Amino acid sequence: MxxxxxxxxxxxxxxxxxxxxxxxxxxxxxxxxxxxxxxxxxxxxxxxxxxxxxxxxxxxxxxxxxxxxxxxxxxxxxxxxxxxNIVLRDLRCLRPDIIHEESSVVAFRNLAQHVPQVIPPQAMSGLMDELALVSTEKLEHDPGERIDVAWQPIFVMRGKNSGPRYPLLGKLVKALLCLSHGNADVERGFSENRRLLLERSNLSIESINGLRAIQSFSKRYNRDVATIPIKADMMKAVKQSHKRYIERIAREDEHAAKRSKLGSNCSSTKPQQKQDPNTEIHLAKKMLTNAEALIAKGMKSQAFADIASGQALLKEGQARLADALHKLEASKKSTRGKAL
Known part of the structure; x- marks a missing residue:
């Protein structure tokens, strides 16, 4: 700036x-x-x-x-x-090449005071001791290297008890590195999903997840497919992709049949019961309960087919409940009219 x-x-x-x-x-x-x-x-x-x-x-x-x-x-x-902004000014101390300077110690102290939930006041003296000790380490740093990568050798250093040599410093640095990480990745993910849906039609959740996984993997190679190494695991995955697709379609058909069976069980009543609005309300509520249970089961097991079936059943149950309530209200009005 x-x-x-x-x-x-x-x-x-x-x-x-x-x-x-x-x-x-x-x-x-x-x-x-x-x-x-x-x-x-x-x-x-x-x-x-x-x-x-x-x-x-x-x-x-x-x-x-x-x-x-x-x-x-x-x-x-x-x-x-x-x-x-004093915090932004003091964040310069995260550069490993100036960690040996006295100004970085002052900056770390100021930053630690701004995040007492990370470094409590009673641990400040311990942090200062770790800074004095780390300044004596011989650290190699590449000017073009990322800051989090440059700090990694310090994070993995071990003390006499096999624990981290700089536990307080490592905790503080990791917290400070998180300050610059906003919601850009999340927003970028929404944008990628939007492009996937606009550029193609009839995409399922599995297809979107598959395309996102491929795009994320290709980022390691700057999206240059020519540089992606072709290994045995990748070839095996490609050969089995159609098999997994057939298995997924079979599971979806099975869940669709289960949903249809649940709907028919909820709607199979005696002819005289269908004429009773109270009975229809009871059946609609039962359908809503089954739909909520199916959605909860799908959320717990990450089964998107169950979630989709539950949502469809929920929509149908809500429609039947609204229709039954309308019939009940009409029946009450008719009864009051006859009484008059």
Whole structure:
């Protein structure tokens, strides 16, 4: 964020006005003060070539417009970005290459104070001891390596009792790494499901799960199918895919037959009972109970076919209950009319 802000400021503000400022201090820069402006606004070499044939007045108006644009951009960034956020500033200590610096110890202490549910106050001295000890470790770090991967060797270090050598530090770092993990993965999953449903028709839950599994696996190889290794397990899975499909269809047919049988059992009553609205209400409630039991069973065993059957039975039971209640109300009105 600081680099982005300074990059925008560098287009029209003199370097000495922001060069040595921290993120918090950048907010105090007056971008509308003409004494901080460069004499010539940076617009890029390509743009300079395009306007080379323009008149002096046109060039002047263009540069004034460019400066106005940069001022608005800088004002928005400096007022919106959390440049003065202390937590974000202290999160720099997660970089393993600066763990030996004294500033990282101070940053870890500040961060631990912000998450007392992770590191309680009485454990703070133990955390400081672990930081002093880990600063003496010889750690190898690749600048292009992910932070969680770089911390993994520290997490797996063992002490004399075969337990983690840095239990408090590991707990704190893992909690801090979770702060930057939002709901993007969940939203991306919904987007992928939506694309699957829009680009194809008549997809079952199993088909969607299968396509999602294939897409997730292909991400390991940057979605380049040519680089995916063909192994014996994969070939075996492909050969047995049709067999599993036939078995799934058979299970779905079995559940459909079971659902039909449940519906017929609930509706098989004597002719005189069908004419009684109270009996129809009782049968509809029984159908709803069976549907709820079937859905609960499917949820517990992750059987999507049972869930689908239960939902269909539930819908039919609700319709019958509504019809029976309507008949009962009509019967009551008819009885009151005869009494009058």
């Amino acid at each position: 600081v680099k982005l802000s300074k990059k925008v400021l560098g287009r029209f503000v003199r370097t000495e006005a922001y060069r040595d400022l921290t993120g918090e201090e950048l907010k105090s820069v007056d971008v509308e003060c003409s004494s901080n402006w460069k004499q010539v606004v940076e617009i890029g070499g390509d743009t300079e070539k395009v306007i080379a044939e323009w008149s002096a007045e046109e060039k002047k108006l263009f540069r004034l417009g460019a400066r106005s644009f940069y001022i608005k951009c800088a004002t928005y960034l400096l007022s919106t970005l959390p440049l003065d």
